[in-house]
Amino acid sequence: MPESPRAVLVEDDPTVRGAVDGYLRANGYRVAAFDNGLAALRAVRDEVPDVLIVDRMLPGISGDELCREVRGFSSAPIIMLTALGEVEQRIEGLETGADDYLVKPFALRELLLRVGALIRRSRAADAPTRVVVRGDFTVDPARRQVRVRDREVVLAAREYELLAYLVENAGRTLSRDEILREVWGWSFGEASTVTVHVRRLREKIEDDPRHPLYLLTEWGVGYRFSTGGEAA
Structure with a gap:
């Protein structure tokens, strides 16, 4: 059987982190959860996950900075969680290298669907086809x-x-x-x-x-x- 997809979750709010972590695990994901960007960055450098779920506002280094650092060595899909709902603020998040965004508060089911879609499209793009x-x-x-x-x-x-x-x-x-x-x-x-x-x-x-x-x-x-x- 194929290995379960691995997600790195970076969220400093313990309530949100616990809810997302538990929901992803209940739906078959392996999750490494962190409350700060520096620890998450070290983990991603050690083993690039199938998807990163990154809160934009983080202690240490921000979610924006984390995305930029990851984009320096990996094209792994990134979904950004943000409380900043204005269009220009969402654009700023995408410009750091995120592939998708979800505005807080969000439904866990929607997050799961978006994460799954990112991983499927990433894997489909990896499948060999013609040049x-x-x-x-x-x-x-x-x-x-x-x-x-x-x-x-x-x-x-x-x-x-x-x-x-x-x-x-x-x-x-x-x-x-x-x-x-x-x-x-x-x-x-x-x-x-x-x-x-x-x-x-x-x-x-x-x-x-x-x-x-x-x-x-x-x-x-x-x-x-x-x-x-x-x-x-």
């Missing part, structure tokens, strides 16, 4: 590797999934709702989530992110990936 070549871009799913011309681009899990989907559908305009559905697995959600990840991708694949040649905005519709490197 896709579109213009200057090569996506190798077996290695989770993206190359732009002769340069390898290091991407977080959700960034990789988004770019792979865009490259696979090169030349086609994709709405934000369609991207949320196909890449995030959400039937509804904040369009700003897509916007943040597109911005992060541009910083990594474009020579000048302010004037993209590959990842183009179709105003009022969504985004289009151009293999020819045309100006937006």
Whole structure:
């Protein structure tokens, strides 16, 4: 039988930590729970988990700082728990490298569903399939590797999934709702989530992110990936 998925939970509120820990364990997860970011970071460096569940407001180092540190060596899925519900505050959390967010207070069932979706999509992306070549871009799913011309681009899990989907559908305009559905697995959600990840991708694949040649905005519709490197 496959090993149960491993989650690292970082939450300084003992009530929330205990509730999430117990619920995940009751649903088949192995959980390592921490009340501060430094201890969690050491644990993740020792063994990268299947998913990280990170409270944004933590003692020692914040959840934002923890996400940035983890993204320096791992593309493991990260879901951020936050009491900050404004759109701009959620965008800030995503910009640190988180793949998803959940605003407190939240239902444990919803957390479980989102964690499961992150892990499934991460594992599906790991499954070997054919190499896709579109213009200057090569996506190798077996290695989770993206190359732009002769340069390898290091991407977080959700960034990789988004770019792979865009490259696979090169030349086609994709709405934000369609991207949320196909890449995030959400039937509804904040369009700003897509916007943040597109911005992060541009910083990594474009020579000048302010004037993209590959990842183009179709105003009022969504985004289009151009293999020819045309100006937006």
